[in-house]
Amino acid sequence: MSNPISSEISLDEAGKHVGYLRLPHSVHRSAYGWIPIPIASIRRGEGPTILIMAGSHGDEYEGQIIVSTLIRDIAPGMIHGQLILLPMANYPAALAGQRTSPIDDGNLNRLFPGDPYGRPTQIIADYIENTLLKRAQYLVDMHSGGSSLLYDGANMLALEPQDADEQAKLRGMLSAFGLPKAFLHAPNPLNISAAARRQGAISILTELGGAGMSSKHLIDQARQGVLNLLAHLGMLNGDLVPDGPPCTTRFLRVEGPNHYVYSHDDGLYEPLAELGTRVEKGQPAARIHFPDTPLREPVTVLFNGDGELVCRRVQAQARRGDCLFQLAARDPDRL
Template identity: 45%
Template sequence: MSESLIRSDIDLEVDGKQTGYLRLPHSVHRSANGQILIPAVMVRSGNGPTALLIAGNHGDEYEAQIALSKLCREVDKGDIRGRLIILTMANFPAAQAGTRTSPIDDGNLNRTFPGDPLGTPTQMIAHYIEEVLLPKCDYFFDFHSGGSSLYYPPTLLRGMGNSAHEREELIKLQDAFDAPYAWVFTSGGGRETKARTAMGGAGRKGVITLMAELGGGGTVSKEILALTERGIRRMLHSIGMLPGYEADAMNGTRELTITDSVIAYDNGLFEPFYDVEDVVKKGDSAGQIHFPEEPWREPKVLDFQHGGMVLCKRVPGRVERGDCLFQVGSDL
């Protein structure tokens, strides 16, 4: 595969704290020799693992962009053992616009891996992460939220692990992040070789990987932001990268696997009957879609096909055919 055209201001092999940009060439009408500047930070000191942390994989997901920006400012060479690489706005055009996909090429970065070094900007970013950064890493943490359309309570996402060692590492990191919930992939996940996600890319490179869904709805929650900042530091401490950090007591994590998704089959306004973290039973009515352009028409009632806990809920009231309205998780 061709070499990436992206060039970095940062020398990943040199100790110290470095800040700069990944420079993606982007020639347009207003800037013939322009560049897309993707902010990057590296802190390296002594012997230890390499961890890549990214936010802004989707541009309308905000808690982790803030949490990682704080980490970039607060952590210095003396705090770290190993090499910490941070991308606060991985798909920079999308993050700058506050949209899930890039306004330049409509690219969804988390559906674009392994990317293309000579492709669109989003494809080039995916390729750089998978082929340049991930091969240097022992750990990869990809932080998301529900974006503008969905809302999740703080939830860690992980695979089952392909070996006893990997499973132990994933559980250790899950305990360290200490989110209220964990969505555990019972198949695929981090080792699914055909997955077009960042987690799939890490799996192809043999990197231990976790993802998180942290709120959403296009907002920033004070409580979820605090939990995110705490969880990131606790995870880095658990792998020996923040030796001076003093971890507090665990709260505990409930492990779930997704068993149901409620999908809209009509266009209209959705009236939900449940909220996130509510317990539902098979056959319960999830909500109904109203048709105000035909107010005499009866609403369409949608049912849950499995019982469990509501882990995800759509935020906007207007829905279109194919929209996800709820996800339901059952205890693992």
């Protein structure tokens, strides 16, 4: 079965075209309706094809603002190649301001490669992987911490390179993007980085702040980084090309389970370390308090590894299984 999504715009025509992907969605209030997923294509001449997207998680806002701004600001005469831009990739989630879709509770970045026969979020995932990424050599997917997490400033994520050639190319791309920190991580076959790799594209994800807010500083920094990356890849020219990357990037690695701290109790968590600080294995990370049982002593949660504290939970209320902290360690040899 082919994917039921249809596009109002042609991805093969030169120029700037803005419209919607139409995902058929028959419900009580709209028997013959469709879900409108905004899309833009900017194309001119020969060059790379780059997919830039945001709104995979609907409560992550900086990326949605940046991608919308790029659609307005970039004209066909400024580029060589093609930009495909999705500012609200999981439109139902973005419209609701939720991490997951209110229609099917779908987490778009955990549903690749998707399913054209599936629920709406699975259909979106299939279209992104098998129609859009199939055309692209590069992916930039813009995330932030959302409502429940807060990252320490502006960060980039990338898959561990498969060989020396990819390592060199990825280091150049991350340095050109130029956010303060870049984390390498192992592949997860369900997320979009793995989808890009399956389609032969190199991907960079961002994590920009969070806490359900938007930050002008992070928006400006990441927008400059995207534009500088496009120039680095030989696509962008003209007045929008910045003087250089916003920062010198530090390269780190997320070392699997040892770099995550979870609550094993329901209660209120008191953080015992601040974002940006270095911590050691066995150091107290948080105390879980139980105001509903006042005489019960709080439980102390420990860090499982050494590293820099790069992300923390926002809400003080925590349940068993909630992530409280994420760490990363310096990894100069990998990149």
